[in-house]
Structures are given as structure tokens and as C-alpha cells.
Amino acid sequence: MTTAEPKSFPFSEPERLDPEPLFEELREQPLIRVRLPYGEPGWLASRYEDVKLVLGDKRFSRAAGAGRDEARMRPIQGSSGNIMSMDPPEHSRLRRLVMKAFTQRRVEGLRSRAQEIADGLVDGMVERGTPADLVEDFALPLPITVICELLGVPYEDRKDFRVWSDAFLSTTKFTLDEVVECVGLLREYMARLIAERRESRHDDGRDDLLSALVAARDDDDRLTEDEMLSLAEAILVAGHETTASQIPNFVYVLLQHPDQLARLRDDPALIPRAVEELLRYVPLGNGAGIPRYALEDVELGGVTVKAGEAVLPSTASANRDAAVYSEPDVLDLLREEASHVGFGHGAHHCLGAPLARMELQVALDTLLRRLPDLRLAAGEEGVEWKDGLSTRGPSKMPISWGAANR
Template sequence: MTSARPAAEPLAYPFAAEKLNLAPLYERLRREEPLARVQLPYGEPAWLATRYEDARLVLGDPRFSRAAAVGRDAPRVRPYAPGPGTISTFDPPEHSRLRRLVTKAFTVRQIDRMRSRVQQIADELVDAIRAEGAPADLVEDFALPLPITVICELLGVPFEDRGDFRLWSEAFLSTTKYTLEEIKGYRALLRDYMAGLVAERRTAPQDDLLSSLVAARDNDDRLSEDELLSLAESILIAGHETTATQIANFLYVLLTRPEHLAALRADLDQVPQAVEELLRFTPLGSGSLQPRYAVEDVEVGGVTVRAGEPVVVAINSANRDESVYTGPDQLDLRRHEATHIGFGHGPHHCLGAPLARMELRIALRTLLERLPGLRLADAEQDVEWKVGVSTRGVRRLPVTWEVR
């Protein structure tokens, strides 16, 4: 075990990388310095866990706390720090209490019940794409409206307001796109909007998740008003933004690897396994940048993390760990190895993972079935990318296909 504190200056983090590539530095760190000292754009320095087993330890071990970050100048990529009362800042048992309130909406059984409706939405979007004709922007015409429609119907948010909460979501994820004052303003608008929906559900409950949360607040006293609003906001943002980004990114990965695309199109029964490999292979952001603070001294990657020190997890690096995966930097749509941690691990494992998996599977299969010869409409280098936000992804993805 190494207990000496590092003398070198912390590495600037996140590491620079273009498009969906990973910085080569991750490989060196996994090999030589699996727990490295880093400095994020905001907050105090942190340890960075880059190996698979170390990542699972930090994400799943109760000796690492999310709640301990509240009130600290926590390491972060965005200019603001989450305040108390959001589900991401709780540890069990408080975290478990809030999570149980929404678990029923995301069980495998409930997701199976939603499958036909999600397929219907996907088919209607493709119908519109085919009717309009090529080229189509798969981000605006498919990747975004699919999960937005699903989460609106599940939570109980009017679909016609999607333009507003898309803007608010983008501000929530902003690293440099918006100023701190702009972010605070958009967050206030989101809070007012959600408070208005809650007030409507109090007078006219509906068959949706928001009404269930209101009942849990008013009838059972199982959460505070701030917790109710924060939970609803988190579900709205996380329920569409990451899935939309993943749909577009997965399509980009496949469209720029024609041999993989052709193999998958020839055997669509492989789509579920392909989705798992794409979740492992495709970076969504810089990793789990919600820091965990050690509540006691813990050995991680041969280094002693002292009580009170924060650790951030490079999920993208952990999912490329050569000690776990064969040829980790190669896309293998038939891979059957260790479970990836693309949805996280431990108490904060993504609550909506079953829904996201189902949407991703339906999205890929529907597009490959119904848009024969799907390919990029422009040169690969002309694909537009998001800038100034914490999620890495395609902003526009023009495509064409064969008309039959």
C-alpha cells in the first residue's frame, strides 16, 4: 500500500479527446497510476479511479459517501454544485427511501408493459422520416423525440413544453455554454414549471408518476416538497437527455463502422447484446463525476485515500480496462465478458437503466429494419458535435437510405 501523498501537480481533468475517442492517457494511468491526482475545472483536487475493480469499489462501498460532498467545494465540471435535497446527494437509507418511491415505474415488468407503446412511438417517428424523405437528421427527427415522448408520458409532463425543458436540461448540463447566472435562471424556471405541474396534480391527479409522487408527499409524508420537486426534475432531465445522446452516438459508431453495421443488420436478434457492447464502448461523458468522499481511510488501487478526500470515477476508462476485457478498444458486438458499468454501480446505479435499455434496443432495431441502406448523408468529418456541455455527443446526424 502506498500512503505517501503525491508531490506532482494534479492532472487537469477531464482529459482532452475528440468526438467519441478516449484520451490515450487513461491507458497509461490504468497501468502505472490507477489512482491519480486530478484537478477538475471547479472545486478541490480529487483522486481519479481508472480501473474497473477500483471503480466498482468507489461506487459501491459505503465507506465512500455522496452526502459528504454537500457543503464542500466538491470537484466538478459544472460551475454549480448540487444542493441538498437531490437524490444524487443522498446516501442510504435516505437515498433508498427516495429511490423506492419511483422504483415501481422502472421495474422490468413495468418496462415490458411499456414496450408496445415505445415501439409505436418509434414507428411513428420513422413513418414521418420516410414521408419527409432524405436527408433526415436522426437527432432531431428520432433520437430526441423518442425518449422525450416516453418520459413525458411516464412522468406526466406535457410534450408540447419540450422546447422549454430541453433548454433547461442543456443549461443543467452546461460546462461552458452558459454563464453561472444563466444556469441559475434556467434552473429557477424549471423549478417553477415543475411546481406548477405539482399544483395541478394536487387538484386533478392523473395516472402518471408525478401524481404518485404528489400522493407520497401529501398522503404518506414520505418526502419533503423540495425532495418532490428535485426528484421530478431529475427524472425529467435524466429520463431523456442521456438516452437521446446514446441513441445518436450509437448510430454514429455503427454508421462509421460499416462492417459492424452490416453484421448487425444481417442478424437483428443480436441487437440486445450489441446495445450492451455499445454501452461499454461508447463514452457518454467523462465518467461518474459526482465525487464520493471517503468517510474513513480506504485503500484504492494501492493508494490510501484518507478520510475526507474525494474520488471521482472514470467510467469510460473502467469500461476499457484491459485486465477485464479482451481487446477493450475494439468494438465487438458479440462480446460476452464482464458486465460494463455504463449505468454506474452500487446504490446510485441508474434507476432508469431498464427503460433506457429497452428504448435503445427498439431504436436500433426499428431504424435498421425500416431504413434499408441507412448511411451518413454527409462526410464523417462534417458531423456536428455538442460543445460546452458535460455529455459528449452528436448534435446533428444527417442520414440517407435506400427508397424501396
């Protein structure tokens, strides 16, 4: 490959959870220029150290993308009030407003409630009998219930905001007009909830995150109306979508690695380590990460990235870098090597990472403990995969099991 003309990226259509086959070759070469389906071209960073540098070095900026036609997989760009479009200190200001809800201590306080939800979902599956759909019957309702309760969004509205979330993450599943319409409906919905919270928050004593955002806006003037809406939307979408995708992804991968699954069944104490290895191993997203713009000339991956040029970090490639991980394409639940970058790195490290980790740990523990001999009910051909979205995962996953444990 040469850097003369930007290469179309992704290089190939994603195949289930297989990594992009060209990444191994690219990690041995200097950075190359690529063009995503939408926006201007940029440099693709595929090595672990390069990706970490782009995500963590102050010489690379998110805010510098303002007014640019940023490289992206989706037809529309994020709003100006989006926390992911900011650099510190503005980014830090918004992050501080919500980070208390996602601290390790606060999340551990939610573990018993997440366990209660997970057990209730398995009870329902067992009562109805096999086969069950792991996606609809477990993977979606678990994180949706948790984030609805945390944020203060009515769970009964989930059918609507699930459609809006899919449109928000759409690459080709929705038309541009449908995406614009759904994003608008999501914003109207959050604005309506915020208006209701404003009217009642001094009377109902609610302690949810939406009430905290309204107080930060109205009482302390610590964020704008647009910033408040964008934060609420991002928390609702990101707070359930990625975990809902990773639960069936993790189960699918474990079923493809029966030796590792048996190890986990024999020693449930390995579940936290297993979650970390699965986060490294599973390429959740399609394409590359959100672009960062060089504020000055930077030597990176064997090339000079000029000031003003964009770099697209691929965390999926970084997590399979043989310079960091021995046998990177092998799933090893006992792996003790460098931390993965599945949740990003630096200032924009995923705010909800502690919550996602806890939910994934609860999900795996509950499924493996409560459903012995968990297996695909209709084999590989019974698993239906998402299409036209920026996240990978099954859209339907029929499962069966032996005699359930109560």
C-alpha cells in the same frame, strides 16, 4: 505523472467519441490527484475494479460531500434534496418511491408504446424524404415522448425544458447567470405542474409518476417538498437526455464499424447484446463521475485514500480496462465478458437503466429494419457535435437511406 500537484482534468478536449488517450497509461499507475474545472481536487479512479469499489463500497459516501465544494464539470452543484447527494437509508427511501415505474416488468409494458412512437417518427422521416436529421427527427422525440407520458409532463413544453436541460448539463455552453436562470425556470415549471396535479389528482384519475410523487408527499409524508421537486427535475432531465445522446452515438459508431453493422443487420436478435457492448464502448460523459468521499482510510489503486478525501470514478476508463476486457478498444457485438459500468454500480446504479435499454433496443431495431442502407447523408463533415455540455454526442446528424420498409 506524480501525485504532488493535482493535474487539470479532463486532460484533453474530447474528440467526437474517442476515449481519453491517457487513460490506458493511467490504469497502469497508482491513482493520481486531479482537479476538475470547478471544486476541490480529488483522486481519479480509472481501473474497472477500483471504480466498482468506489461506487459500491459503503466506506465511500455521497452524503459526506454536503457542505463541500465538490469537484465537478459544471459551475453549480446539485441541491440538497437531490437523490444523488444521499446515502442509504435516505437514498433508499427516495429510490423506493419511484423504482416501481422503472422495473423490468413495467418497462416491458411500455415497449409497444415506444415501438409505436419510433415507427411514427420513421414514417414522418420517410414521408419527408432524405436527408433527415437523426437527432431532431428521431433521437430526441422518442425518449422525450416516453418520459413525458411516464412522468406526466406535457410534450408540447419540450422546447422549453430542452433548453433548461442543456443549461442543467452545461459546462461552458451557458454562462453561470444563464445556468442559474434556467435551473430556476425548470424548478418553477415543475412546481407549477405539481400544484396543478394537487388540484386535480382526485378528479382526473391520472396514473403518472408525478401524481405518485404528489401522493407520496401529501398523503404519506414520505418525502419533503424539495425532495419531490428535485426527483421530478432529475427524472425529466435524465429520462431523455442520455438516451437522446446515445441513439445517434450508437448509429455513428456502427457506421464506423461496417462489419459489426452488417452482423447486426443479418441477425437482429443480437440487438440487446449490441446495446450492452455499445454502452461499454461509447464514452458518453465528459470528465469523471460524481465524487465519493472516504469515510475512513482506504487502500485503493496503489495509494491510501485518507478519510475525507474525494475519489472521482471514471466509468469511461473502467469500460476500456484491458485487465477485464480482451481487446477493450475493439467493438465486438458478440462480447461476453464482465458487465460494463455504463449505468454505474452499487446503490446509485442508474434507476432508469431498464427504460434506457428498452428505448435503445427499440431505436436500433427500428432504424435498421425500416431504413435499409442507412448512412450519413453528408459524410463525417456533416455531423455537428455538442459543445460545452457534460454529455457527448451529435447535435446534428444528417442521414439518408435506400427504399424504406413499411
